Amino acid sequence: MLAATLPRPPLPADVRLTQLTAHAVAAVAVLALCAAAAAWAARQPVFAVRSIRIEGDVHRNSVSTIRANAAPKLAGNFFTLDLARARAAFESVPWVRRAVVQRVWPDRLRVHLEEHRPAALWVDDNGNDRLVNTHGEVFEANVGDVEDESLPRLAGPEGTAAQMLSMARLLQPVLAPLDEGDLQQLALSGRGSWRVVLEGGITLELGRGTEADVIDRTQRFVRTIAQVTGHYQRPLLFADLRHPDGYAVRMKGITTIVPAAPARRK
Structure with a gap:
């Protein structure tokens, strides 16, 4: 006759809780050990970044110059390198507008660069000339490196470079029939009034308004x-387009500009 196997009585609740806690602690310890081992392995010299491939625009700087400027700012190895900081390091190189940095297994970085393309000069009150790229962004670079001597000079409040570049591009074909050369300087006052100086020396006060208003007036x-x-039969020197029904001009030896009345004596 077989004896029946009696089921084991359930463990007390406190014992079950102790076992679960022990298992959880052991699992956490194993995970921590694995993470520490992985972190230690990732910091080993075998994972050092051994080459940097530069792609994209490299017209203003040689590849060796870019590496020499950016490499000292790179910290970490293949796994620990901060890609955002690496991107900032390459974008700090003169003429570099944008950098995209990618890891390439097992020990390389691929860097794709976009350079600034100068579209104008930016003149501030301190005489510190900077450059404006084709996106209307002001950037620092050696102005002497620019081969194009016909870039317009923009002078206006900070943050208006994109607006001014857009206006310069609209005005250039409109002013071309005057046959006075390229737009040499475009100024925007703090009150929003536009002034143009052409290569031939003519100054035009265009006044305020939207782009459409200014272009229509011009x-x-x-x-x-x-x-x-x-x-x-006289050459034009100056024109003031701010009058609602016409404009005033100054030609060599002739003017239609009314001088301001002298102040009355009390």
């Missing part, structure tokens, strides 16, 4: 100024 001036200069 187009009307360009269409009619030849009749004025042709009548007087």
Whole structure:
């Protein structure tokens, strides 16, 4: 006759809790040990970054110059390198607008660069000339490295470079029929008034308003100024387009600008 196997009585609740706690502590300890081992392994010289491949725009700087400027700022190995800081290191190199940094197994970095393309000069009140790229962003670089001597000079409040570059691009074809050369300087006052100086020396006060307002006002001036200069047979020196029903001009030896009345004596 077989004896029946009696089921074991359940363990007390406090014993079960102790066992679960012990298992959890053991699991955490194993995970911590694995993490520490992985961190230790990742810091070993075998995982050092051994080469950096530079791609993209490298017209203003040689690859060796870019490496020499950025490499000392890179900290860590293949696993521990902070890619955001690495990107900032490459973007701190003169003429570099944007950098994309990627890891390439097992020990390389791939860096794709986009360079600034100068579209204008930015002139501030301190005489510290900077450059404006084709995106309307002001950046620091050696102005003497720019081969294009016809870049317009922009002068205006900080943060308006993109707006001013857009206006310069709109004005250039409008002013071309004057046959006075390229737009040499474009200024924007703190009150939003525009002024243009052309390569031939003519200064135009364009006044305030939206882009459409300023362009429309300038187009009307360009269409009619030849009749004025042709009548007087004198070269144009200055024009003030801020009048609601026309404009005032100053030609060599002739002016239609009314001088300000002298202050009355008390």
